Amino acid sequence: MTRSLPANPRSIADAATLLRDGKLVAFPTETVYGLGANALDALAVASIFATKQRPRFNPLIVHVRDREEADELVKFNPLASALADAFWPGGLTLVLPHREPSPLARLVSAGLPTAAVRSPAHPVARALVEAAGGPIAAPSANRSGRISPTTASDVAEELRGQVELILDGGPCPLGIESTVIGFDGERPTLLRPGAIERSDIERVLGPLQRPDREIIQAPGMMQSHYAPRAQLRLNATGVEVGEALLAFGPTIPSGAERVCNLSATGDLREAAANLFAMLRFLDRAGVDRIAVMPVPTHGLGEAINDRLERAAAPRQE
Numbered sequence: 652m653t654r655s656l657p658a659n660p661r662s663i664a665d666a667a668t669l670l671r672d673g674k675l676v677a678f679p680t681e682t683v684y685g686l687g688a689n690a691l692d693a694l695a696v697a698s699i700f701a702t703k704q705r706p707r708f709n710p711l712i713v714h715v716r717d718r719e720e721a722d723e724l725v726k727f728n729p730l731a732s733a734l735a736d737a738f739w740p741g742g743l744t745l746v747l748p749h750r751e752p753s754p755l756a757r758l759v760s761a762g763l764p765t766a767a768v769r770s771p772a773h774p775v776a777r778a779l780v781e782a783a784g785g786p787i788a789a790p791s792a793n794r795s796g797r798i799s800p801t802t803a804s805d806v807a808e809e810l811r812g813q814v815e816l817i818l819d820g821g822p823c824p825l826g827i828e829s830t831v832i833g834f835d836g837e838r839p840t841l842l843r844p845g846a847i848e849r850s851d852i853e854r855v856l857g858p859l860q861r862p863d864r865e866i867i868q869a870p871g872m873m874q875s876h877y878a879p880r881a882q883l884r885l886n887a888t889g890v891e892v893g894e895a896l897l898a899f900g901p902t903i904p905s906g907a908e909r910v911c912n913l914s915a916t917g918d919l920r921e922a923a924a925n926l927f928a929m930l931r932f933l934d935r936a937g938v939d940r941i942a943v944m945p946v947p948t949h950g951l952g953e954a955i956n957d958r959l960e961r962a963a964a965p966r967q968e
């Protein structure tokens with residue numbers, strides 16, 4: 652049975668107890684909802700993979716209270732330290748070498764020599780990490796390959812009956828997952844564009860490398876992901892018969908029966924916050940095909956376009 656409770660000190664304390672008992676709990680972060688387990692408990696972590704039907708080679712993000720807690724798990728280099736100073740708590744994930752011996756369940760990082768760590772800013776996530784008294788492994792709380800949830804009811808739709816408790820903290824303010832940065836030696840690499848814009852990171856680090864596309868370094872990089880049931884047609888300038896429209900900006904083509912506008916004022920922050928919710932809304936409405944207007948590629952547009960391309964990619968089934 653799944654309970655969904657408004658997040659408050661009492662439900663957060665319940666959630667922390669469940670985590671300590673090896674159970675799964677869904678909780679809000681500033682980016683998307685996470686499906687959390689005690690990151691030190693191998694069985695609990697294994698049940699995340701089972702619940703999400705997530706391939707075991709796809710590692711999880713470990714949510715920590717602060718830099719100090721992260722230091723117990725991974726080894727920072729100077730650039731990673733500068734990033735943590737600039738953007739933590741917040742929507743930035745750092746992939747760094749394990750500190751050995753590591754207390755983390757090995758499955759968290761799918762056997763890789765690195766672990767992904769992030770200190771979330773959302774007050775409910777922070778309170779939960781604090782109350783749990785240790786790191787929480789949490790991927791986005793959707794079934795593998797599907798749209799990430801940005802509300803408690805989205806989580807219920809994805810995982811009903813498979814998670815003990817959903818902490819409802821309202822809609823996630825950023826609505827798109829964290830930016831993931833790895834290091835090739837000491838050279839920083841953008842593994843996944845996300846909630847923190849490239850330009851903000853480059854202001855701290857200088858130019859970022861693009862990862863080698865041939866290697867699955869971050870399986871958010873797997874081609875088909877974030878996939879709605881409906882088929883997407885990207886960079887649409889008009890609407891074809893039978894299509895719904897996912898619009899962007901003040902001037903939109905006519906002819907669609909259903910229209911969702913990511914941002915009528917052309918604001919990329921608003922568009923990022925609306926993206927997954929609107930894809931999910933159109934899916935729920937039973938739409939078969941969605942025409943998506945072009946979204947600029949600067950700023951948060953890089954992450955939005957990344958998600959749209961994966962949502963449009965052919966399925967791998």
Ligand code: TXA
Binds near residue numbers: 829842
């Ligand atoms: O905003 C977020 O990051 C959300 C919230 C819940 O924190 N979490 C999230 O987790 O998006 P998930 O599992 O959906 O995406 C984690 C990404 C994946 O692309 C994964 O491959 C990458 O991080 N990742 C995790 N550990 C890694 C590692 N050791 N090396 C490379 N990539 C890693």
Ligand code: MG
Binds near residue numbers: 790791871
């Ligand atoms: Mg995900």
